[in-house]
Amino acid sequence: MAVTVILPRSLVSLIPGTSRSTEIEASSVAEAIDRLDELTPGLRNRLVDSGPTIRQHINVFVDGEMATLQTPVGPNATVHVIPAVSGG
Amino acid sequence: MTRTMLLVGTRKGAFILDGGRGRRNWSVSEPLCEGWPIHDLQWDPATGSVYAGGGSAWFGPAVFRSDDLGKTWTHSSEGMTYGDDGPKIPTVWNVTPAHGSIYAGVEPAGLFRSDDDGKTWTHLHGLRDHPSREKPGWQPGAGGLICHTIVPHPTDAEKMWVAISAVGTFATEDGGATWEARNRGVVDCNSPDPHPETGQCVHKLVMSAGNPDWLYQQNHCGVYRSSDGGRQWEDISKGLSSEFGFVMGTHPRDDASAWVIPLSHPEEGRVAPDGALAVWRTRDRGDSWERGSSGLPQEAAYVGVLREALSVDRGDPAGVYFGTSTGQLYGSTDEGASWSRIADNLPPIWGVQAVEVD
Numbered sequence: 439m440a441v442t443v444i445l446p447r448s449l450v451s452l453i454p455g456t457s458r459s460t461e462i463e464a465s466s467v468a469e470a471i472d473r474l475d476e477l478t479p480g481l482r483n484r485l486v487d488s489g490p491t492i493r494q495h496i497n498v499f500v501d502g503e504m505a506t507l508q509t510p511v512g513p514n515a516t517v518h519v520i521p522a523v524s525g526g
Numbered sequence: 527m528t529r530t531m532l533l534v535g536t537r538k539g540a541f542i543l544d545g546g547r548g549r550r551n552w553s554v555s556e557p558l559c560e561g562w563p564i565h566d567l568q569w570d571p572a573t574g575s576v577y578a579g580g581g582s583a584w585f586g587p588a589v590f591r592s593d594d595l596g597k598t599w600t601h602s603s604e605g606m607t608y609g610d611d612g613p614k615i616p617t618v619w620n621v622t623p624a625h626g627s628i629y630a631g632v633e634p635a636g637l638f639r640s641d642d643d644g645k646t647w648t649h650l651h652g653l654r655d656h657p658s659r660e661k662p663g664w665q666p667g668a669g670g671l672i673c674h675t676i677v678p679h680p681t682d683a684e685k686m687w688v689a690i691s692a693v694g695t696f697a698t699e700d701g702g703a704t705w706e707a708r709n710r711g712v713v714d715c716n717s718p719d720p721h722p723e724t725g726q727c728v729h730k731l732v733m734s735a736g737n738p739d740w741l742y743q744q745n746h747c748g749v750y751r752s753s754d755g756g757r758q759w760e761d762i763s764k765g766l767s768s769e770f771g772f773v774m775g776t777h778p779r780d781d782a783s784a785w786v787i788p789l790s791h792p793e794e795g796r797v798a799p800d801g802a803l804a805v806w807r808t809r810d811r812g813d814s815w816e817r818g819s820s821g822l823p824q825e826a827a828y829v830g831v832l833r834e835a836l837s838v839d840r841g842d843p844a845g846v847y848f849g850t851s852t853g854q855l856y857g858s859t860d861e862g863a864s865w866s867r868i869a870d871n872l873p874p875i876w877g878v879q880a881v882e883v884d
Contacts, residue, residue, distance in 0.1 A: 448560070448584070448585075449585070451560060452560050452585065452601070480601070480602060480604070483586065483602070483603050483604060484585040484586060485585075487586060487614050488607050488608065488609060488610050488611075488612060488613075488614050488615075489610055489614075490610060493584065493585065493586055494583075494614075495583050495584045496584055496585075521584045522584070525582075525583035525584040526583050526584075
């Protein structure tokens, strides 16, 4: 079942080819980001730091709950990627 | 005849100013690079591409590239990592094209190279493998532990110098595989041992035009010159209003001329001394200095000028340009004899690079 990933406007502006809302097949946050990176290369580097971890000032939510790269995403889940206020 | 352009990096994006053929009536672009904090911009005369290095608090480090003088940009940090177990890299401090490659200095201090015009990056680990990083250790300056200056040899691709705050100057003669600390004669005024092998806080390193053995540096603790590629340094601060400052630039043809902007001591604000802004020039490799302030504010100008924020064009007479940490951009088309304000109300300026475009 498809997962819906909602990206922030600033990231869509930064990476041509991305959309605010994309439906993909994925079973974890990490997999969702990898799938998006396959569609628009370079996206993963903007969201994922060494570790690997989600970048310090990026928050990812799965169905409204704060998530990590390892967080599972179920069928019909919504993944929100949101720049944190702490970033500036 | 060429157009002169200024590539300006700020805390809130890059800007390109076009001074046309006369270096007057400067136009200012809109904020570029998505408004990212940009430390440094450079132009590659071999390809006509503009490179911008910086980092976003949200999206990490990146080198931006434009092949159409800023109209459109791509960006990448692919490969710009110390590995999953290494420290995270928040930003790029310097980007320098040389000999068909692009080099990037980053925070925490290290050096990367791209051989595909900035698409992918490879860590030149030899610099961070220098034994001084483990013992006595590399300590950050106020701006962080940053590789902020890259000086390639003009003809020999194997030779390069880099400057790290607060660690010092290093040189390679084998394309970056191994590095030698070159700080002899430079005082570390923040250490009980004033002459360590490393630990000197170099703020800017520049090369004399046409004479790669002659290097100059503005250091936290003085202004210095070297006639042997940095193996031995000599203090040339005498005559300046302050030995402290960040920027330094050299003349495009006269290998004895250079400019600095002295600032008040680090514990006293790091601003124009007595609120009077001035650019000082030497014509004799630092034996003497002359103060130039015509056209610059001489009252209540408590402004700072940061390390990448001065550049010299290749015009005749040479143009000199600098930006302040409060967003003013000044220029001189007579080698510093007189100055005018080119732009005001820009974001805090971090980097200025003058380029000539056909």
